[in-house]
Amino acid sequence: xxxxxxxxxxxxxxxxxxVSNVVNQFPHVRPATRERVLAAIDELGYQMNFTARSLSLGxxxxxxxxxxxxxxxxxxxxxxxxxxxxxxxGYTVLVEQTGGSREREIELLASDRRRMTDGLILxxxxxxxxxxxxxxxxxxxxxxxxxxxxxxxxHVVMANTAGTRAVTEHLLAIxxxxxxxxxxxxxxxxxxxxxxxxxxxxxLAAAGLERDPARTAPIEDWTMAGGADAMRALLARxxxxxxxxxxxxxxxxxxxxxxxxxxxxxxDDVAVAGFDDIEExxxxxxxxTTVRPDRAQIARHAVALLTERIxxxxxxxxxxxxxxxxxxxxxLRVRESTGPRA
Amino acid sequence: xxxxxxxxxxxxxxxxxxVSNVVNQFPHVRPATRERVLAAIDELGYQMNFTARSLSLGxxxxxxxxxxxxxxxxxxxxxxxxxxxxxxxGYTVLVEQTGGSREREIELLASDRRRMTDGLILxxxxxxxxxxxxxxxxxxxxxxxxxxxxxxxxHVVMANTAGTRAVTEHLLAIxxxxxxxxxxxxxxxxxxxxxxxxxxxxxLAAAGLERDPARTAPIEDWTMAGGADAMRALLARxxxxxxxxxxxxxxxxxxxxxxxxxxxxxxDDVAVAGFDDIEExxxxxxxxTTVRPDRAQIARHAVALLTERIxxxxxxxxxxxxxxxxxxxxxLRVRESTGPRA
DNA sequence: CGGATGGGGGTAACCGGTTACCATCACCCT
DNA sequence: AGGGTGATGGTAACCGGTTACCCCCATCCG
Numbered sequence: 001x002x003x004x005x006x007x008x009x010x011x012x013x014x015x016x017x018x019v020s021n022v023v024n025q026f027p028h029v030r031p032a033t034r035e036r037v038l039a040a041i042d043e044l045g046y047q048m049n050f051t052a053r054s055l056s057l058g059x060x061x062x063x064x065x066x067x068x069x070x071x072x073x074x075x076x077x078x079x080x081x082x083x084x085x086x087x088x089x090g091y092t093v094l095v096e097q098t099g100g101s102r103e104r105e106i107e108l109l110a111s112d113r114r115r116m117t118d119g120l121i122l123x124x125x126x127x128x129x130x131x132x133x134x135x136x137x138x139x140x141x142x143x144x145x146x147x148x149x150x151x152x153x154x155h156v157v158m159a160n161t162a163g164t165r166a167v168t169e170h171l172l173a174i175x176x177x178x179x180x181x182x183x184x185x186x187x188x189x190x191x192x193x194x195x196x197x198x199x200x201x202x203x204l205a206a207a208g209l210e211r212d213p214a215r216t217a218p219i220e221d222w223t224m225a226g227g228a229d230a231m232r233a234l235l236a237r238x239x240x241x242x243x244x245x246x247x248x249x250x251x252x253x254x255x256x257x258x259x260x261x262x263x264x265x266x267x268d269d270v271a272v273a274g275f276d277d278i279e280e281x282x283x284x285x286x287x288x289t290t291v292r293p294d295r296a297q298i299a300r301h302a303v304a305l306l307t308e309r310i311x312x313x314x315x316x317x318x319x320x321x322x323x324x325x326x327x328x329x330x331x332l333r334v335r336e337s338t339g340p341r342a
Numbered sequence: 343x344x345x346x347x348x349x350x351x352x353x354x355x356x357x358x359x360x361v362s363n364v365v366n367q368f369p370h371v372r373p374a375t376r377e378r379v380l381a382a383i384d385e386l387g388y389q390m391n392f393t394a395r396s397l398s399l400g401x402x403x404x405x406x407x408x409x410x411x412x413x414x415x416x417x418x419x420x421x422x423x424x425x426x427x428x429x430x431x432g433y434t435v436l437v438e439q440t441g442g443s444r445e446r447e448i449e450l451l452a453s454d455r456r457r458m459t460d461g462l463i464l465x466x467x468x469x470x471x472x473x474x475x476x477x478x479x480x481x482x483x484x485x486x487x488x489x490x491x492x493x494x495x496x497h498v499v500m501a502n503t504a505g506t507r508a509v510t511e512h513l514l515a516i517x518x519x520x521x522x523x524x525x526x527x528x529x530x531x532x533x534x535x536x537x538x539x540x541x542x543x544x545x546l547a548a549a550g551l552e553r554d555p556a557r558t559a560p561i562e563d564w565t566m567a568g569g570a571d572a573m574r575a576l577l578a579r580x581x582x583x584x585x586x587x588x589x590x591x592x593x594x595x596x597x598x599x600x601x602x603x604x605x606x607x608x609x610d611d612v613a614v615a616g617f618d619d620i621e622e623x624x625x626x627x628x629x630x631t632t633v634r635p636d637r638a639q640i641a642r643h644a645v646a647l648l649t650e651r652i653x654x655x656x657x658x659x660x661x662x663x664x665x666x667x668x669x670x671x672x673x674l675r676v677r678e679s680t681g682p683r684a
Numbered sequence: 685c686g687g688a689t690g691g692g693g694g695t696a697a698c699c700g701g702t703t704a705c706c707a708t709c710a711c712c713c714t
Numbered sequence: 715a716g717g718g719t720g721a722t723g724g725t726a727a728c729c730g731g732t733t734a735c736c737c738c739c740a741t742c743c744g
Contacts, residue, residue, distance in 0.1 A: 002480075004730055015694045020732065028691055050458040051396045052730035055699050060393060062436065062458065069422065071621065076418035080411065083439055092458065094404065094436045097425055116392040116404070116434065224625040257625045279413065283566040283599045285627045346700055357724045362702065370721055394700035397729050 003044040012040035023048060062092045062117040063306060066108050068100035068125045072222060073278040074248060075123070078144075081299035082121060089307050091118075100222075102126030102189075109134050109141070119306045124149065128188045140309040142302045146191055154309070154317045155325030156302040158293035160192050160275075163330045164199030165206075167273045167291050168245060172207050174338055176243035176271050179204070182230050182255045183247025184218035196247045196275060214239050219251060227254025235262050242270060243338075249274035249281050249290055256284065256337065271338040286336030298328045345386040354382035365390060404434045404459040405648060408450050410442035410467045414564060415620040416590060417465070420486075423641035424463060431649050433460075442564075444468030444531075451476050451483070461648045466491065470530040482651035484644045488533055496651070496659045497667030498644040500635035502534050505672045506541030507548075509615045509633050510587060514549050516680055518585035518613050521546070524572050524597045525589025526560035538589045538617060556581050561593060569596025577604050584612060585680075591616035591623050591632055598626065598679065613680040628678030640670045 005023075009016045014037060021029050022037040029037075040046070054060040065082050067075040083093045094117055098104040105127050114120055119140035127134075132151030135141055142154045149155075171179050181200055185193025204211055214237070217230035227246055234241075235258065244259070246252025252274030256266055266272050266286055274281060277292035305326075308314025347365075351358045356379060363371050364379040371379075382388070396402040407424050409417040425435045436459055440446040447469050456462055461482035469476075474493030477483055484496045491497075513521050523542055527535025546553055556579070559572035569588055573596065576583075586601070588594025594616030598608055608614050608628055616623060619634035647668075650656025 006730080016731080017695085017733080018693055021693080024732090028693090030692065033692080047457055048454045049397075049730050050454065051393060051402060052699090053732075054393045054458075055391075055397050055701085056730080056732045058699070060458075070412070070425070071415075071419045071422045073413075073415060073418070076415070077413045079418075079437070080413045080439065083412070083437065092436055092438070092455070094434055095421070095425065096434070097422065112390045112392065113434070115389055116396075116402075224621055228625065253622070253625055257627065257629075260627050279566055280595070280622055283570065283595055285599065285602050287599075348700080358701080359703080359725085360723055363723080366702090370723090372722070375722080391700050394729090395702075397731085398700080398702045400729070 003046040004049070005046070007044055008037065008040045008046050011044060012036040059118050059310065060116065061090060062094055063303075063310075064094045064096055064108075064114060064117045064120045065123075066096040066098055066105070066120060067123045068098055068222075070095065070097060072250065073280065074250075074276045077278060078123070078295055078299065081295050082303060085296075085299045085303040086307075089303060091303070091307065098125065100125035102128070102131075106131070106134055109137060109139075114139060118310045121302050121306055125191055126189055127191075129190050130188075140306055142306045142309075144298065144302055149190075152317045154302075154305045156298055156305065156328065157325045158298060158328050159330050160195035161199040161202065163275060163291035163293065163332075164196040164245065164247070165203045166199075166330075166332050167275065167289065168200045168203035169206075170289070170332060170334065171243045171245065171271055171273060171338065172203065172209075174271060174340075177209065178212070178215065178241045179243040179245055180215040180217060180234060180239065180241035181245050181247070182217045182219065182227055182234075182251045183222075183245075184216065193247055200245055215241055217255075219247075222248060222251065224250045224254035224257065227251035228258040229254075231255040231258035232262075235259075244270055244272045246272070246274040249276040249278045249288060252288055252290070252337075253280060253284055256286075256288070266337050267339050268341050273338055277333055281333070282335070284337075286339070289335045289338040290333050292331050292333050294329045301326055301328070345388040346391070347388075349386055350379065350382045350388050353386060354378040401460050401652065402458065403432065404436055405645075405652075406436045406438055406450075406456060406459045406462045407465075408438040408440055408447070408462060409465045410440055410564075412437065412439060414592065415622065416592070416618045419620060420465070420637055420641065423637050424645060427638075427641045427645040428649075431645060433645070433649065440467065442467035444470070444473075448473070448476055451479060451481075456481060460652045463644050463648055467533055468531055469533075471532050472530075482648055484648045484651075486640065486644055491532075494659045496644075496647045498640055498647065498670065499667045500640060500670050501672050502537035503541040503544065505617060505633035505635065505674075506538040506587065506589070507545045508541075508672075508674050509617065509631065510542050510545035511548075512631070512674060512676065513585045513587065513613055513615060513680060514545065514551075516613060516682075519551065520554070520557065520583045521585040521587055522557040522559060522576060522581065522583035523587050523589070524559045524561065524569055524576075524593045525564075525587075526558065535589055542587055557583055559597075564590060564593065566592045566596035566599065569593035570600040571596075573597035573600035574604075577601075586612055586614045588614070588616040591618040591620045591630060594630055594632070594679075595622060595626055598628075598630070608679050609681050610683050615680055619675055623675070624677070626679075628681070631677045631680040632675050633672050634675050635672045636670045643668055643670070 005016050005019045009019045086093045121142050123144040124146050132149050135151040135153045217234040219226045219230045244255050256272050274288050274290040277290045281288040281290050347358050347361050351361045364376050428435045463484050465486040466488050474491050477493040477495045559576040561568040561572045586597050598614050616630050616632040619632045623630040623632050
């Protein structure tokens with residue numbers, strides 16, 4: 001129904017090769033010929049069929065980004081950065097939501113569907129450490145934000161452990177000693193939850209403090225509601241604490257809300273800190289102290305690694321024993337929620 | 343390099359047609375034959391080439407969602423819903439960010455690139471009312487959240503005007519009379535900014551109030567920072583007001599932050615309301631009164647219209663003069679930010 | 685003036701699926 | 715027994731690009 005290259009060729013009285021040469025900016029085309037072809041394209045309203053081109057080229061120019069959930073601000077901001085970085089390299093991004101489920105993540109890796117795109121950037125959540133081999137499919141894959149998956153796959157991670165350690169040390173430095181933790185992780189799913197908890201524990205240990213397991217508020221969901229619920233449960237148990245570390249910002253913001261409803265003041269009664277530095281962290285009341293990973297750097301690096309694998313340049317992923325993953329920078333952002341007591 | 347259908351056929355000693363029949367669940371295949379084919383697929387690690395299938399079928403199974411910016415929570419939540427609704431119909435979603443720029447939106451409509459997918463859901467921001475004809479390209483398009491673009495294209499909109507009118511009436515009902523407006527729109531770009539402003543004006547007029555242009559705080563950006571900056575500018579001008587209506591939630595949240603920094607209390611000194619009901623609206627301090635459009639309904643309807651156009655079923659878009667767009671439901675969510683004065 | 689050189693452009697194979705069309709074959713009916 | 719019917723699956727054209735390979739011709743040179 002719509003015009004093809006052959007229609008254009010016929011109309012311009014040239015061959016398809018010439019039309020192809022014109023649309024692909026091949027230099028050796030006589031100006032007069034080029035004009036005729038362009039005129040024919042215009043008259044017919046010709047638009048190239050990208051699917052046909054992809055089949056022929058063996059590349060689609062699209063990559064898949066698989067994240068748990070777009071409505072979590074961290075992932076929305078990450079997706080924004082990835083889309084931008086991909087665009088800078090001429091790629092378009094197809095977004096898949098896994099909901100953080102291991103099954104969906106595995107399905108995504110195994111499915112034919114991924115063949116729709118040239119590569120996959122996966123932000124795993126449910127995958128276990130034993131799932132490494134599933135990643136080694138020969139298909140270009142870059143893992144985000146995760147370190148413990150033992151596989152020959154490129155990793156781009158943030159300093160989860162160092163970041164929470166730094167922010168925990170900050171809480172200790174302002175004199176807090178009973179720091180509650182809002183967040184948890186499933187045993188085996190050694191993702192950000194696990195790694196960030198380690199940073200918290202390291203900081204406590206370095207300060208010579210014992211961890212009080214009662215001060216951990218396990219969560220159902222990595223959302224504000226999840227953080228608020230966890231905080232309410234902790235408050236209901238009557239546990240004492242003078243600071244709260246949320247394993248990410250939405251948890252911390254949810255916890256702040258619960259503290260507020262409980263009549264506690266932040267930071268006077270309880271200091272609060274998070275991780276991610278989502279936009280709201282700077283606008284909440286009080287504004288939230290947090291760890292800001294360099295998302296743009298993560299996105300750029302992940303896209304760079306992936307596109308290099310796609311075109312066959314770039315290093316093969318090394319064995320996980322030998323190669324350290326790429327770790328993005330972070331900075332500690334101190335705001336009102338850990339300010340001086342009034 | 344990777345196995346094709348012909349390789350599988352050779353190995354299973356059948357024809358490609360039979361392999362195709364097996365992978366496409368065609369019923370009339372003898373069980374023994376099916377087994378042989380499946381075994382061959384397994385042994386060769388065959389994965390279907392979706393690009394080839396798309397070329398042959400003339401459909402890709404993908405749709406494009408073009409929105410201004412994913413990091414704006416409203417659009418992230420919308421994208422989440424659209425991806426979910428598309429998945430329910432067997433489609434995958436490719437996300438493009440326009441940054442709200444008219445040029446990018448026009449480019450997206452005109453570009454060959456869109457031929458990578460079967461249809462486009464566009465949430466326009468910069469397009470002007472005169473740009474209607476650009477939308478009528480014969481390519482399946484559904485417009486979101488916009489009404490004023492005069493074109494034979496399916497529209498799915500939210501009740502922008504009715505919603506802001508309702509929330510403004512609520513502010514009037516709790517006794518506020520000097521309601522400032524945070525938000526603005528470019529002349530000609532008759533989008534949500536314009537339509538929502540109309541609702542505000544209608545409510546004022548219905549209450550017999552004059553609009554005081556000094557109480558409008560124009561914005562640079564539809565972000566929290568934009569809302570905060572606009573609010574600060576308004577405060578600096580010394581304008582008096584007892585309520586603030588943000589044209590969306592992030593503007594309202596930003597404005598609340600600026601009010602807080604200025605030492606004003608919400609809702610005692612100033613009541614604040616927004617539009618969208620993003621997740622943070624329920625967790626801010628104070629929580630935010632807002633209008634909640636039914637995003638899931640919008641997404642489902644848009645995807646339904648688009649996929650029906652794609653398969654050629656469903657109604658042709660009617661002339662804009664004759665057909666009312668589909669308007670999604672909304673509810674007013676009253677929260678602390680417009681609560682009773684202490 | 686014959687031949688070398690290289691730009692310009694045509695022909696047709698190829699990418700890897702789908703499917704129209706056709707050929708068998710088993711089975712059943714009259 | 716002849717023929718109709720439906721299940722099964724083979725052959726080859728087709729989707730619409732890209733590109734290897736080849737040819738032609740203008741230009742330039744000795």
